[in-house]
Amino acid sequence: MFGWEFPPKIYGGLAVASYGITKGMIEGQPDAEITFCLPKPCGEEEKFLRIIGMNQVPIVYRDHDYDYVKSRIPDYMTPEDYYNFRNHIYADFSYMNVNDMGCMEFAGGYPGNLHDEINNFSIIAGVVARSEQFDIIHAHDWLTYPAGVHAKLVSGKPLCIHVHATDFDRSRGKVNPTVYSIEKNGMDHADCIMCVSELTRQTVIREYHQDPLKCFAIHNAVYPLPQEYLDIPRVDHGKEKVVTFLGRITMQKGPEYFIEAADLVCKRSKNIRFCFAGSGDKYWEMVDLAAAKGIADRVHFPGFQRGKQVYECYKASDVFVMPSVSEPFGIAPLEAMQCGTPSIISKQSGCGEILDKVIKVDYWDINAMADAIYSLCTNEGLHTYLRDEGLKEVAEITWVKVGHRIRKLYDECIYNGGFIH
Amino acid sequence: MKKICLYFEIHQIIHLKRYRFFDIGRDHYYYDDYENERSINDIAERSYVPSLQTLIQMCKDNPEFKVAFSLSGVGLEQLELHAPQVIDLLKEINATGQVEFLCEPYSHGLASLANEESFSAEVKRMSDRIKELFGKRPKVFRNSSLIYNDDIGAQVAAMGFKGILTEGAKQVLGWKSPHYIYHCASDPRLKLLLRDIKLSEDITERFSRQDWSEYPLFADKWLDWIAATPEGEDVINIFGELVTFGIFHPLSSNILEFLKAIPFLAKERGIGFALPSELCEEKSVGAIEVPYNISWVDEERDTSCWLGNVMQREAFNKLYSVADRVRVCGDRRIQMDWDSLQASNNFRFMTTKPGYQYRGIYDSPYDAFTNYMNILGDFISRVNNLYGGADNEEIDGLITMIKNQQDEITAKDKEIERLRKKLEKYNPTELEEKPVKKAAAKKSAKKVADVKLEETPKPKKTRAKKAAPKAE
Numbered sequence: 082m083f084g085w086e087f088p089p090k091i092y093g094g095l096a097v098a099s100y101g102i103t104k105g106m107i108e109g110q111p112d113a114e115i116t117f118c119l120p121k122p123c124g125e126e127e128k129f130l131r132i133i134g135m136n137q138v139p140i141v142y143r144d145h146d147y148d149y150v151k152s153r154i155p156d157y158m159t160p161e162d163y164y165n166f167r168n169h170i171y172a173d174f175s176y177m178n179v180n181d182m183g184c185m186e187f188a189g190g191y192p193g194n195l196h197d198e199i200n201n202f203s204i205i206a207g208v209v210a211r212s213e214q215f216d217i218i219h220a221h222d223w224l225t226y227p228a229g230v231h232a233k234l235v236s237g238k239p240l241c242i243h244v245h246a247t248d249f250d251r252s253r254g255k256v257n258p259t260v261y262s263i264e265k266n267g268m269d270h271a272d273c274i275m276c277v278s279e280l281t282r283q284t285v286i287r288e289y290h291q292d293p294l295k296c297f298a299i300h301n302a303v304y305p306l307p308q309e310y311l312d313i314p315r316v317d318h319g320k321e322k323v324v325t326f327l328g329r330i331t332m333q334k335g336p337e338y339f340i341e342a343a344d345l346v347c348k349r350s351k352n353i354r355f356c357f358a359g360s361g362d363k364y365w366e367m368v369d370l371a372a373a374k375g376i377a378d379r380v381h382f383p384g385f386q387r388g389k390q391v392y393e394c395y396k397a398s399d400v401f402v403m404p405s406v407s408e409p410f411g412i413a414p415l416e417a418m419q420c421g422t423p424s425i426i427s428k429q430s431g432c433g434e435i436l437d438k439v440i441k442v443d444y445w446d447i448n449a450m451a452d453a454i455y456s457l458c459t460n461e462g463l464h465t466y467l468r469d470e471g472l473k474e475v476a477e478i479t480w481v482k483v484g485h486r487i488r489k490l491y492d493e494c495i496y497n498g499g500f501i502h
Numbered sequence: 503m504k505k506i507c508l509y510f511e512i513h514q515i516i517h518l519k520r521y522r523f524f525d526i527g528r529d530h531y532y533y534d535d536y537e538n539e540r541s542i543n544d545i546a547e548r549s550y551v552p553s554l555q556t557l558i559q560m561c562k563d564n565p566e567f568k569v570a571f572s573l574s575g576v577g578l579e580q581l582e583l584h585a586p587q588v589i590d591l592l593k594e595i596n597a598t599g600q601v602e603f604l605c606e607p608y609s610h611g612l613a614s615l616a617n618e619e620s621f622s623a624e625v626k627r628m629s630d631r632i633k634e635l636f637g638k639r640p641k642v643f644r645n646s647s648l649i650y651n652d653d654i655g656a657q658v659a660a661m662g663f664k665g666i667l668t669e670g671a672k673q674v675l676g677w678k679s680p681h682y683i684y685h686c687a688s689d690p691r692l693k694l695l696l697r698d699i700k701l702s703e704d705i706t707e708r709f710s711r712q713d714w715s716e717y718p719l720f721a722d723k724w725l726d727w728i729a730a731t732p733e734g735e736d737v738i739n740i741f742g743e744l745v746t747f748g749i750f751h752p753l754s755s756n757i758l759e760f761l762k763a764i765p766f767l768a769k770e771r772g773i774g775f776a777l778p779s780e781l782c783e784e785k786s787v788g789a790i791e792v793p794y795n796i797s798w799v800d801e802e803r804d805t806s807c808w809l810g811n812v813m814q815r816e817a818f819n820k821l822y823s824v825a826d827r828v829r830v831c832g833d834r835r836i837q838m839d840w841d842s843l844q845a846s847n848n849f850r851f852m853t854t855k856p857g858y859q860y861r862g863i864y865d866s867p868y869d870a871f872t873n874y875m876n877i878l879g880d881f882i883s884r885v886n887n888l889y890g891g892a893d894n895e896e897i898d899g900l901i902t903m904i905k906n907q908q909d910e911i912t913a914k915d916k917e918i919e920r921l922r923k924k925l926e927k928y929n930p931t932e933l934e935e936k937p938v939k940k941a942a943a944k945k946s947a948k949k950v951a952d953v954k955l956e957e958t959p960k961p962k963k964t965r966a967k968k969a970a971p972k973a974e
Contacts, residue, residue: 456872462816
C-alpha cells in the first residue's frame with residue numbers, strides 16, 4: 082500500500098482512514114500481509130504491518146558496510162532490506178539531490194513543494210516495486226496515485242486506488258488542473274477504484290469519466306472509543322443547550338450555513354448556544370458574520386481542537402452539526418454519535434449513505450437545519466431516540482467489515498483479472 | 503350457509519403543511535391545502551368513484567349482495583370540501599338498502615388508547631354524522647385501524663354498540679378460527695367480528711403482486727378457497743380499505759372485474775353475503791380475551807407502528823395531555839385542529855420500523871416528528887391561552903372535579919330511574935311518584951349547590967354548563 086499519512090502523525094482524515102483499513106484487514110484476515118509505504122515515518126507507528134519509509138530507500142548506489150548502514154537506518158528496517166533495495170535501482174538518479182545513503186529526503190505532510198515530493202515518491206516506488214514480493218497494489222489518495230501507477234507498470238500487478246476525496250469536493254468544481262490530471266491518470270490506470278461513498282463514486286464516474294464497473298463505494302468506519310475517551314463525562318448545561326460545529330472552517334464544510342441557521346434559532350429561543358470549533362481560512366470571516374448578525378454572544382469560537390479535546394467537545398454538546406457542502410465521507414458525525422451526541426448532517430455528505438439515525442438536511446436549507454436544531458433541543462423524545470439508536474448503529478460500523486469488502490475486491494482483481502473484460 | 507361480510511374503510515387524513523418552529527405563535531393554520539386538494543381528488547378519481555360505481559352496479563344486479571362502509575370524520579370533511587361526488591355516490595349506494603354504515607372515531611385517531619371521554623365524544627359525533635347523512639344510526643363499531651383490546655370492547659359496549667370489527671390476529675386467536683362469531687371477554691353483549699387475514703390480504707395486499715405464487719388471482723379461485731373452509735366455519739370477514747381498488751392495485755390490474763365477478767360466482771358455490779349488524783344478531787361461540795392492543799397493521803398486528811419508538815410516544819403523550827382541556831373548551835377551531843392532529847397517520851409518518859416507505863411530505867421520521875411537534879407546540883399554547891394561563895394542576899383538578907360530578911349525576915339519574923320503576927311496581931299510581939322524584943332531584947341539586955360554593959370563579963362557565971342540565 083502507498084499512503085501519505087499514518088498515525089500517530091495525523092494531518093487530516095486520511096491517516097485515520099489508512100489506519101482503519103489496514104488494521105481492519107489484519108484483524109479480520111489472518112492471511113493478509115500489508116506493506117505500507119510512507120514518505121516519512123516517525124518510527125512510532127504500530128507494528129501490526131510492515132512500514133517502509135520512502136526516505137530510507139536508496140535510489141543511487143552508495144557503498145557502505147553493514148555496520149554503518151545499521152547505524153543509519155531506523156529499527157523498523159534491517160540492513161538486508163537496504164541492500165535488497167540497493168540491488169534494484171533501475172536508473173541513474175545521481176543528478177538528484179540525495180544524501181550520503183543514496184536516499185531522498187521528505188519533508189512529510191503537505192509542504193510547499195508537494196508536487197516534487199509526489200514525483201520523488203513515485204520514483205522510489207519503482208525501486209520498491211522491483212524489490213518487494215506482493216499480489217496487489219493499493220494507493221491511498223491522489224498523492225500516491227503516481228507511485229501506484231509506476232508500481233503497476235513495473236510489476237504488472239493489479240492496482241487499486243482509494244479515493245478519499247477528489248479535487249471536485251475540495252474546490253466546489255473549480256479544480257486545479259495539475260491535481261486533476263494526476264487524479265485522472267491514476268484512475269485511468271487503476272483496475273479497481275474504491276470510493277469512500279456513493280457520492281464520491283458518482284463524482285469519479287461523472288467528472289473523471291471512469292467506467293462504473295470498476296468503481297465501488299467502500300464506506301469508512303470507526304474504531305470503538307478507547308476507555309479514556311469513554312470516561313469523559315457528558316456535560317449537563319442545565320437549561321441551556323449547546324450545538325456544535327467541529328471541523329476545518331473552510332468553504333467545503335459550509336460554515337456560513339451553520340451561522341445562518343444559528344441566527345434563525347437565536348431569534349426564537351433564549352437557551353441555545355453555538356460552539357464553532359476549528360480553524361481555517363474562513364475563521365475570521367465567520368467571526369465577522371456572527372457579529373454582523375448580532376449573535377456573537379451566543380456563538381463561541383474555541384479554536385482548533387486536538388486529540389482528547391475533540392471528544393470533550395463532543396461530550397459537552399447536545400447536538401452536532403456538519404453542514405458540509407460536499408463531503409466525500411466525513412467521519413465526524415460517527416465520532417459524535419459514539420459520544421452519544423445526535424448529529425445533523427447535510428445530504429451532501431457521504432457518511433449519510435450508511436447512517437440512518439441522524440437528521441439529514443440539504444446544506445443550503447437553513448430553515449430545515451434550524452428546525453432540526455430546535456427540535457433536538459426541545460423534544461426529549463427525538464434526542465433520546467437518536468442518542469440511543471445512534472450509539473447502536475455506529476457500533477455496527479466496523480473496520481473489520483470494511484476490510485472484508487476490500488478483500489473481496491482484491492480477490493476479484495487477482496484471480497479473475499479485474500472487473501472489465 | 504357460508505357468508506362473506508365485506509367491509510371497506512374510507513379515510514384520508516388532512517395533510518399538515520411544512521411548519522417551521524419560527525411559525526410557532528404566529529401562524530395558526532396547519533394545513534397543506536394544495537396537497538389536500540390534490541390527493542383527495544386523485545384518490546377520488548382513481549379509486550373511490552370507479553369502485554363505488556362498480557359496487558352500486560353490483561348491488562343493483564345482485565339483490566343478495568351486501569357491503570359495509572365506514573367513514574372517518576376527517577376523511578368526510580375532505581370529501582365534502584373537494585370531492586362531493588363521492589358522497590353522492592355513497593348516498594346512492596345507501597339507497598339500494600344493501601349497505602350498512604359503521605361508526606368509527608371521528609378523527610381516525612388513537613383516543614381509545616389515551617382518553618375515554620374524548621374517545622366516546624368522538625364516537626358520538628361520528629355516529630350523529632352518519633345518522634344525518636345516511637338516515638340510520640350505526641349499530642356496529644370499528645375502531646381506527648381495527649385497534650382493539652378488552653377495555654375498548656367494554657367501553658364500546660357501554661356506548662350501545664352491538665358489535666365491533668377487529669383483526670383476527672394470530673396472537674389472540676391461537677388455534678381458533680376467525681370464521682365464527684365471538685364476544686368480548688369483558689362484556690358479552692358485544693360481538694366480535696374478526697378479519698380473515700389471509701383472504702382479506704389476498705385482495706388488499708397481494709392481488710397485483712407478480713411475485714406472489716398465486717398470481718394472477720381470479721374470483722373463482724378465491725371463492726374456491728372460501729368454499730373449501732371447514733364445515734361450520736360460516737363467517738368470512740373480508741375487511742380492507744376502499745383505496746385497495748385503484749391505489750394499492752391499479753385499475754389496470756382488473757381488480758374491479760375481480761370484484762364484479764364475486765357475487766355471481768359466490769352464488770354458484772352457495773356462498774351468501776351478510777352485513778356486520780346481521781352477523782351480530784347471531785350467537786357467539788365464545789369469548790376472546792385481548793389483554794394487549796391489536797390492530798390490522800404490519801406483521802405484528804399491534805400498535806407499534808404508531809407508538810413504537812420514543813418520539814411517537816412523546817408526541818402521543820403530549821397530544822393527549824390536553825385532551826380534557828380541548829374537550830371542554832367549546833372553541834370550534836381548536837376542536838377542528840384537534841381532529842386533524844389526532845389522525846393516526848401523523849404518528850405513522852414517524853415510525854422507524856424498517857420497510858415503511860410512505861411518509862407524505864416528510865423525508866424521514868425525524869422530519870415528520872419535528873414538523874408535528876412544532877405544530878403541536880403552537881396548538882398546545884393556543885389551548886392553554888384559552889384557560890388564561892392558569893397553571894396546569896389547577897385546571898386538571900377542576901376538570902377531574904367536573905368529571906366526577908358528572909359521573910355522580912349520571913349515577914343518581916340511574917338511581918332515580920330505578921327507584922321510580924320500583925315504585926311503579928309496588929304502587930302503580932301517578933300521584934305517589936312525584937314526591938319521590940322531587941326528593942331525589944332536590945338531593946342532587948343540593949349536591950351541585952354544595953360544589954358550587956367551593957368553585958373558583960374562572961372555569962365556572964364550563965362547569966355550570968356541564969353540570970346544570972344534568973341536574974334537572
